[in-house]
Amino acid sequence: MGIIEIEDLVFEYKKDEEDSVRAIDGVSIDIEAGSFTAIIGRNGSGKSTLAKNINALLLPDGGAVYVDGFDTRDEEGLWEVRQRAGMVFQNPDNQLVAAIVEDDVAFGPENLGIPSESIDERVRGALMAVDMYEYRKKAPHMLSGGQKQRVAIAGVVAMRPKCIVFDEPTAMLDPHGRSEVMEIMKRLHADGITVVLITHFMEEAADADRIIIMNEGRVEMDGPPAEVFRQADRIRALDLSVPIAVELAERLRRRGRDIPAGIIKMEEMVEYLCQ
Amino acid sequence: MSIVVKDLVHTYGAGTPYESLALDKVNMEVADGEFAGLIGHTGSGKSTLVQHLNGILKPDSGQIFIGDVDITAKGVKLTEIRRKIGLLFQYPEYQLFEETVYKDVAFGPLNLGISEEEAEQRVRDALSTVGLDFGKFAERSPFELSGGQKRKAAIAGVIAMKPEVLILDEPTAGLDPKSQADIFDMMARIRAEERIILILISHNMGDVARVCDKVFVMENGRIVLEGPPSEVFSQGELLKSKGLGLPPAAEMIHMMRESGAELPETPLTVDAAVDIIDEYLLKKHDRSLAH
Numbered sequence: 192m193g194i195i196e197i198e199d200l201v202f203e204y205k206k207d208e209e210d211s212v213r214a215i216d217g218v219s220i221d222i223e224a225g226s227f228t229a230i231i232g233r234n235g236s237g238k239s240t241l242a243k244n245i246n247a248l249l250l251p252d253g254g255a256v257y258v259d260g261f262d263t264r265d266e267e268g269l270w271e272v273r274q275r276a277g278m279v280f281q282n283p284d285n286q287l288v289a290a291i292v293e294d295d296v297a298f299g300p301e302n303l304g305i306p307s308e309s310i311d312e313r314v315r316g317a318l319m320a321v322d323m324y325e326y327r328k329k330a331p332h333m334l335s336g337g338q339k340q341r342v343a344i345a346g347v348v349a350m351r352p353k354c355i356v357f358d359e360p361t362a363m364l365d366p367h368g369r370s371e372v373m374e375i376m377k378r379l380h381a382d383g384i385t386v387v388l389i390t391h392f393m394e395e396a397a398d399a400d401r402i403i404i405m406n407e408g409r410v411e412m413d414g415p416p417a418e419v420f421r422q423a424d425r426i427r428a429l430d431l432s433v434p435i436a437v438e439l440a441e442r443l444r445r446r447g448r449d450i451p452a453g454i455i456k457m458e459e460m461v462e463y464l465c466q
Numbered sequence: 467m468s469i470v471v472k473d474l475v476h477t478y479g480a481g482t483p484y485e486s487l488a489l490d491k492v493n494m495e496v497a498d499g500e501f502a503g504l505i506g507h508t509g510s511g512k513s514t515l516v517q518h519l520n521g522i523l524k525p526d527s528g529q530i531f532i533g534d535v536d537i538t539a540k541g542v543k544l545t546e547i548r549r550k551i552g553l554l555f556q557y558p559e560y561q562l563f564e565e566t567v568y569k570d571v572a573f574g575p576l577n578l579g580i581s582e583e584e585a586e587q588r589v590r591d592a593l594s595t596v597g598l599d600f601g602k603f604a605e606r607s608p609f610e611l612s613g614g615q616k617r618k619a620a621i622a623g624v625i626a627m628k629p630e631v632l633i634l635d636e637p638t639a640g641l642d643p644k645s646q647a648d649i650f651d652m653m654a655r656i657r658a659e660e661r662i663i664l665i666l667i668s669h670n671m672g673d674v675a676r677v678c679d680k681v682f683v684m685e686n687g688r689i690v691l692e693g694p695p696s697e698v699f700s701q702g703e704l705l706k707s708k709g710l711g712l713p714p715a716a717e718m719i720h721m722m723r724e725s726g727a728e729l730p731e732t733p734l735t736v737d738a739a740v741d742i743i744d745e746y747l748l749k750k751h752d753r754s755l756a757h
Contacts, residue, residue, distance in 0.1 A: 232642070233612075233614075233642040233644060233645070234612050234613030234614050234640075234641060234642045234645060235612040235613060281640065335507065335508050335509055335709075336508035336509075337508075359640060362639050362640045363556075363636075363639060363640075364508070364669065365506075365507040365508050365669045365709055365710065366507075366669055366671065366709065366710050366711035367507055367709035367710070367711075368507070368508060368709070369669075370711075391640070391641065391642050391643065391646075393643070394714075430642050430643065430644030430645070431642060431643050431644070432643035432644075435714040435715065435718060435736065436718075438736055439718065439736065439739060439740060439743065442736070442740045443740060443743060443744060443747075446740070446744055448744065448747055457714075457717065457718050457721060458721070460718065461718070461721045461722050461725050462725070464722060464727070464743065464746070464747070465722055465725035465726055465727050
C-alpha cells in the first residue's frame, strides 16, 4: 500500500452552475513510501491540480485520495493529511510569513499545538536539514531566492511530514539556488521522506526514480526515467523535452556512434565517453 | 537607436537602517539592433537596472541615453520613455485584467491616443507576432487561457506599444518546454521584423548563449563581465563563483575535460557539442587502433 493512493480521481474547476473544466480526468496513482516521483507535463495538463488534491487544498469531485490511509475528503482527518503531506510552492516570497527566519519555521508546528520546548527542537532540526541554521535570526527578505526557498522547505520539514510535494520549487531561482534546492530534495529523500516533484526541468526529473507524465488531465506515461526518456519523440509530441544527455546520445547515434541505451544524466554520459 | 548607461548608481532605502547599494556605477552599451543578455544571481541588480531603463526608478547619479535623449535629465516625459522602452515583468500574466484578450492588448495603444482602427491593426499584428490566432483568441477572456497563452497575450500587450527597446525579464519561467521554445521563436521573429533592441534577463544560460549577441554579467550591483557569449561562457569557474553556471552543452564538455578529455573548444549549443564529441570519439577510436 502506498503512502499516497489516488484512485480514479476526477477534479473539475467550476466556472458557474453549468460550465466546468475537467482538470483531472480519472487518474489512479499509487506512490510508494520513501520514493522520489517527478511529475511532468505541459502547462494546463493537471500537474498542480493533482498536487493540490494530495494535501487536501482541493477535494475530489470523483474518486478518492488517501494520504497514509487518511481520506482527504474526511474533514476530521484534514490536519492528519496536511501534517503528513507538506507542500512547497514556486514563489518563496508567498510562503514566508514571519519577520525572522526561525519564527517562520515555527509557524506550522505552533499551529499544530506542539509544546514550545519541542517546537524549538523541531525548528533547529528543520533549519539544519536545509543548511539554514546559521541564518535563523535573519529577516527572510535579506536572503537569496534559494535561501528563502530552503526556509520555506524547513517550515514544511518542521511539521515532520512523511511526504513533501514540491510544485515547481526552482522555477524562480538562479542556477545556484536551483542546485541548492535540488540537493535539499535529494537529501530529504535519502532521509526517508517521500518526495513528489512537479517540474518543467527535465534534468531534475531525471534525478527521480519514477516519472509520471500528465496530459489533458490523465496519466500519459509512467515509469523509471531511463524508460520514459527513451521515448523522446513521444515526449516531444507532449510539448516536453528530454535531458541534454538523452538528446546528445540520440544525435550521436544518428551519426553512427554506439551510445548505450539508458544514459539520461550528464554524469552518466561523461562517464561513458571518458571511460 | 542605442542604449548607453553611464556610471549609474542607485541606493535602496537611503538613510534607513536597510540602506543598500543596488547599482554601483553601472556602465553598459547596447548597440542598435543588438540582442543583449543580462545574467546574475538573484539580488545582483538586474531588475533594478532595467527598471531604470524605462524610468520606473530614478538613479541617485549617472545617466542613461536612449538614442540621443538622456532620460535621467529633468523635463523628460516619462510617458514618452515608457512608449519607447517596453518592459515585460516576470510573470506578466498576473497583470492581465481586461474582459477579453483584444481589450487587454489594445489597452496600452489606446492610451497613446491612437484611433480605434489603428489600435485594431496593432492588436492583430501583436497577436500574430506572439503566435496567437486573432480569430480564435481576440474575444476570449485572458483568464481562460493556458499558462503559455496567457504569457503570450501579456507579451502582445507590450509589443502593441511598438517599443524601440523590448526588455524581457525571465519570459519563460514556469512554462513548459514547448511554450518556452515558442517564446524564443517569437523573440527571433520580433528581432527579424522590427529590428529593435532586445534585452533578455534569464537564469537559463543555454537560452542566453543561444540567442544573445552580447552578455552582461552582474554581481553586487556592478557589471563584472561582458562580451559575446563565446567569451563569457568560456569562463566557467568565474561564472560558478558568481552563483551562475554554463549552458548545458558547455557544462557537458567542461565535465568531460575534468574527466581527462582533451577538448579545446567550449560549445554553446547542443549542435556544437555533438560535433565536438563526435570528433573526440573518432580520435579516441583511432588512438585505440594505433595501439
